[in-house]
Amino acid sequence: MVADPHFHSLHDAAWTKRAGLRALTAALGADNIRWVGGAIRDSLLGQEVEDVDCATTHLPAAVMERCQEAGIRTVPTGIDHGTVTAILDDSPVEITTLRRDVATDGRRATIAFAQEWQEDAARRDFTINALFAHPETLEISDYFGGLEDLAERRVRFIGDAKQRIREDHLRILRYFRFQARFGSQLDEEAEAACSELAETIKGLSRERVAAELFKLLELPDPGETLGRMRALGVLQVILPETCPPQLKALSQLIAGEQAQGFDTSAIRRLAALLPALPDIADSVAARLRMSRKQRAHLICVSERQPDDPANMHALAYREGTDCAVDRVLLAGADATPLKDWQVPQFPLKGGEIVERGLAVGPQVAQIRRAVEELWIAEGFPAHDRVHELLDQVVQQSPDAAQ
Numbered sequence: 001m002v003a004d005p006h007f008h009s010l011h012d013a014a015w016t017k018r019a020g021l022r023a024l025t026a027a028l029g030a031d032n033i034r035w036v037g038g039a040i041r042d043s044l045l046g047q048e049v050e051d052v053d054c055a056t057t058h059l060p061a062a063v064m065e066r067c068q069e070a071g072i073r074t075v076p077t078g079i080d081h082g083t084v085t086a087i088l089d090d091s092p093v094e095i096t097t098l099r100r101d102v103a104t105d106g107r108r109a110t111i112a113f114a115q116e117w118q119e120d121a122a123r124r125d126f127t128i129n130a131l132f133a134h135p136e137t138l139e140i141s142d143y144f145g146g147l148e149d150l151a152e153r154r155v156r157f158i159g160d161a162k163q164r165i166r167e168d169h170l171r172i173l174r175y176f177r178f179q180a181r182f183g184s185q186l187d188e189e190a191e192a193a194c195s196e197l198a199e200t201i202k203g204l205s206r207e208r209v210a211a212e213l214f215k216l217l218e219l220p221d222p223g224e225t226l227g228r229m230r231a232l233g234v235l236q237v238i239l240p241e242t243c244p245p246q247l248k249a250l251s252q253l254i255a256g257e258q259a260q261g262f263d264t265s266a267i268r269r270l271a272a273l274l275p276a277l278p279d280i281a282d283s284v285a286a287r288l289r290m291s292r293k294q295r296a297h298l299i300c301v302s303e304r305q306p307d308d309p310a311n312m313h314a315l316a317y318r319e320g321t322d323c324a325v326d327r328v329l330l331a332g333a334d335a336t337p338l339k340d341w342q343v344p345q346f347p348l349k350g351g352e353i354v355e356r357g358l359a360v361g362p363q364v365a366q367i368r369r370a371v372e373e374l375w376i377a378e379g380f381p382a383h384d385r386v387h388e389l390l391d392q393v394v395q396q397s398p399d400a401a402q
Contacts (some may be wrong), residue, residue, distance in 0.1 A: 006151035026069035034132035153184040161193035180225035195232035210288035217266040218341030309333035
């Protein structure tokens with residue numbers, strides 16, 4: 001690879017020096033494998049890399065046999081599609097036999113194994129994801145102009161954009177995610193193809209759509225990309241509830257997150273894209289097949305009120321800190337007072353109420369709840385003040401001892 005001022009050197013990337021990768025290279029043979037995809041792309045951009053993927057000319061059975069002989073444990077994680085995972089000390093590595101597509105239907109592909117690196121590269125989605133690196137020399141093989149696209153920050157489909165989308169409809173959403181992450185120069189062919197074929201997303205499983213949407217929402221600033229998705233008719237297919245006011249709310253939320261130092265949250269940002277109505281939040285959560293916990297959180301955030309910022313600590317006590325932070329941020333207010341705040345535990349026990357002369361029964365629970373509400377309203381005072389509040393409530397109770 002000729003030195004390019006746009007890129008960092010792969011030789012400087014920490015992952016290329018992992019002992020586990022050296023052992024894997026020795027087991028499979030340097031000429032029989034290539035590091036591929038995201039690890040190459042991100043390293044050239046100077047970004048941190050966790051996961052490393054490997055392409056190989058070996059069939060899966062040979063991969064497992066050679067790894068076993070070298071003392072490397074493998075798991076057949078995607079054996080039907082040629083993928084074996086090597087369990088290495090520093091990080092697991094997915095090893096996939098070179099493939100070519102035999103048939104596709106927009107949701108899944110029937111594959112056959114191949115022997116040529118370029119044949120495998122040709123079935124990938126974008127040029128910037130089809131970069132291969134030799135495990136020893138780190139020389140990069142670029143068959144479709146991916147290096148130039150990466151230097152120009154352009155996300156471009158390999159070959160005909162419409163054809164690539166027809167092979168896998170999820171590539172529409174992947175295009176916008178990669179555009180939000182890497183892109184600055186728009187590819188007109190890709191944008192037009194995504195717009196024309198947007199309705200094909202409806203044929204995908206809800207889980208795949210949700211996973212891709214959440215990855216997009218977790219990026220530092222996907223606001224502009226989501227706005228373009230709506231202009232192209234793509235966002236309406238997956239989130240028809242989102243209108244321009246919600247996109248503006250998302251931009252304001254992102255600015256608040258960044259200014260206050262909060263990590264990104266896909267659910268918080270999804271809430272910004274929806275009207276603040278629990279029924280809609282519940283419907284969207286069901287449509288996206290969100291987990292029970294995610295669904296409850298989205299509904300909680302959708303119940304936001306104008307006075308949330310003024311009552312943020314009470315809100316955090318009742319609904320949890322995560323929901324409170326999201327509601328305060330969505331209100332455009334400062335949520336930093338909640339960052340290190342520990343939700344207090346209400347110190348009053350039922351026995352302390354009985355000691356005031358009340359008989360054990362429902363009235364005790366009612367009094368405890370009444371005292372708790374006063375305690376919350378006063379900003380969670382200490383135990384002594386709780387007893388004073390208890391005395392006040394007991395004195396007003398018709399069941400108090402005379």
